Amino acid sequence: MTFLEAIILPLRVVQAVFAIIVLGVLAYAANDWAWYWSPSQINFLIFTSVWTLLAIAYLVIAPLRFQTAAHKYGILAAEAITMLFWFAGFIALAVLLTDAGCSAHSGRYWGPCRAAIAGDVFAAFEWLLFSATTILAAVHCWRTRNTNSGKHDPTIEVQHV
Template identity: 85%
Template sequence: MAFIEALILPLRVIQAVFAIIVLGVLAYAANDWAYYWSPSQVNFLIFTSVWTLLAVAYLVIAPMHFKTAAHKFGILAAETITMLFWFAGFIALAVLLTDIDCTAHTGKYWGPCRASIAGDVFAAFEWLLFTATTIMAALYCWRTRNERSGKHDPAVEVHHV
């Protein structure tokens, strides 16, 4: 458990940093995509980035300061919903980028296209990070399934030094 305790804060920091990167890159792509519209896939990943920043704030602050708000199933729900948002978002954007043939050899390798590719790559890594933390939360819920306590796993709590 000590390994997980040491791992959770860097994972949360990376999750927040990747969300900010995706937010910035895809905000540029949405702004510069076309004159009057931006693809809904890009817009959804922008929403997911903002959602993630709020979710990471909850996942870090609630176990430290608001113990009653850090129920083990609440944490599992926040992790799972965020993981599913990232999965749906990066797959949908990848399909869009394939459909519009966003590749170097077609000459369509313009700014919003390149930014969308970069945002999609970071979104895929974000999905992997949330998959890992969701598995940790699910394993804790499984291990404590017979306990009546809704207490969160102290091993995945962010400890301040």
């Protein structure tokens, strides 16, 4: 078992746990932000969390059980789209939180603000994790660009023990 094979399952677990954390804290922030609305930036990151859980299910299950669905470009697309969603979401929420005055120095350091800040920090880490796995998938696609094989890279596949 190579180094990549050994770290890919823990990496996927961390990605899933962070997505669940973001989902939970931002659901609280959206529910308690105001009486009649929640910001679209928070709603987008809630969507991104659910998307991530579905993408991780694809990224883990398809290479193991559905080999034809685990095409190397499909894996790369799932990784890249998820990474872009996290990047756009955490940047947009950071701008909103700055504009809303959510900081310890302002008077608006209330519960939903703190939850949104925590969710944004986890979203930034999630972006970093998906950046790493996207780079791994892109490197595999680059290395196999002149072959007719559409197979995924077995070294970034979750291995059964």
